[in-house]
Structure formats: C-alpha cells, structure tokens
Amino acid sequence: MAYRSDGVLKREGTDTIAAIATPAGAGGIGVVKISGAEAIRMALPLLRPVRDASCLKSHRLYYGHVTDPGTGKTIDEVLFTIMRAPHTYTREDVVEIQAHGSRCGLYTILELVLKQGARLAKPGEFTMRAFLNGRIDLSQAEAVIEVVSAQTKEGLELATRQLKGDLSKTIEAARDSLKGVLVEVEAAIDFPEDVEEIIQPENFAEKVEQGVIAPLESLLANYDEGHIYRDGISAIIVGRPNVGKSSLMNQLLQKERSIVTTIPGTTRDFIEETVNIKGIPLRLIDTAGLHDAGDTLEEMGMKFTRKRLNEA
Secondary structure, three states: OEEOOOOOEEOOOOOOEEEEOOOOOOOOOEEEEEEOOOHHHHHHHHEEOOOOHHHOOOOEEEEEEEEOOOOOOEEEEEEEEEEOOOOOOOOOOEEEEEEOOOHHHHHHHHHHHHHOOOEEOOOOHHHHHHHHOOOOOHHHHHHHHHHHHOOOHHHHHHHHHHHHOHHHHHHHHHHHHHHHHHHHHHHHHHOHHHHOOOOOHHHHHHHHHHHHHHHHHHHHHHHHHHHHHHHOEEEEEOOOOOOOHHHHHHHHHOOOOOOOOOOOOOOOOOEEEEEEEOOEEEEEEEOOOOOOOOOHHHHHHHHHHHHHHHHO
C-alpha cells in the first residue's frame, strides 16, 4: 500500500474501468469512458482507421468508427479522445468515445470494451479515483455531484466555486494559521527567554480568533443559505377541500398542473412540482383536502398529506 502526502490511501496497480458516462435515455450523443493503465490498449482494437497509439496525440478529438474486432462489423460512427496521464480527470490514461446516443449502440460499445479486459465502473468510481490519485480533495469530490444536480444558476455557481477549491482554500488557510500559532506556542514554552521579545503570548487568542474561528464561523453561517440554493425548500399546500389549494399551485407554476373543479375531494393524491423562485428550487406539493373522510381513497390521500406536512 502507498499513501498520499496528506495520509490518504493511494491505490496502485488498479484495474481499468469503463462505463457509459451520459444519462440514461436516447439522445444525440452518448459517451463511453475508459480509465486506467490499459485504457488506450483496450480501446485501439475497436477504433478504425487507427492502427497504433503512436499516431494519436493526447487531448485531441479524432473521427472514426467503432468496429467489432470479432466480426469486423461497424457499430457506430464516432468521435474519440485519448488523454494520457497525469493530465486527466482521474490522473490515469483515459479514452472517451462519443457515439450516437442510442442506448443499444452505447451498450454494444461498452460490451466490446469489457471484452477487451476492462471492468464495469461502480457508481462514482471515476471521481473516487480522481480523489485517491490526488486530482481533487474531498470537498471537491462532493462538489461534483452538486454541479451535476444543480437546479438553478445560483446553485450551480455555489457548486462550481466549491469544485474550483474555494472551500478547500479557506479551510487550508485556517489550518495554516492554527499551525503557525502552534509553532509560536511551542517556542514560547520551550524557549521562553529566547523568544520573549518577538512572540507575545497575549496575542495567541486574537490570532486564533482572526485566523481560525472567524473564517470557519463565516463558512458555517453561509451553509444554511448555500444548502437552500442547492437542495431547495419543500412547501406543502394544506387546507380543507375546495379552498383553492390546486388553484394556488397552478398560479405559482404558471401552468395547469393540478385539476381544478368545484367538486370537493378532486385531489386525492399529492402532486409535486419544482419552480425556481429567485434562484431557490421550491418544491411545491399540492395535497388532498383535510376533512372527515368519506371513503378509503380519501383517507389514504389525507394520510399522505399529514406525512408530507411533517416533512415540510
């Protein structure tokens, strides 16, 4: 085993992994990603007209076709990129194949890569390798999913700043400040007569306050606001039947999402939609009206209403 300079376990000799890197469903483009020491060797037999890796420059986009080495049949027309370590997301050799977004086509390409000896990547494994290989730290690794799942521009901006390392820099600066005070404290204890003119023990508390406590308290104070932009707020619309809950829902969404009638009990299940209110994802939940239940379905609807009310 080997460890990074910060004490985190670093894996060596890991196998090569592959996965479809784009969301499920048909689309114009889909990406198959391969990462590991054998990524280039495994990809080359599938790519035409490429004959050897020496003619391919790193971080360049190439045009070609994916073919089945066993049958010689063309699977798809593709663009592909070879990125050599360490200048990649995982700091390993990486190959990305951009094909048409057919799920059948992408799975066929992935299957061919796996036949070359790659292993199917686990969820989040590319980012895990980026972390273990020192490409990103833990806060940046957490920010990756925040960027991917951002629902508003404000949430995306916060996640991007964390991905760039803003949070890490603040914490590292506080850590360095604390280490500096620690050095002075140890010097004042071990060599009091030698340092009494340059080190003032009465200033230790002030240095800790300004260099450590204040910036960390600022981070904590900003957390509540930040997580609202990232995670949003759940707002449940509750009331008796026919008081305008569904009308309010439709008005806030600016579209007809809930059925509105004069008949009490129209909404029997909860309806959930998200709307962007000044950069905050607001999850609106329209619910069944609360009253004395007339039948089992209405009682079930009100049970969901009470459950959601406790979660809001």
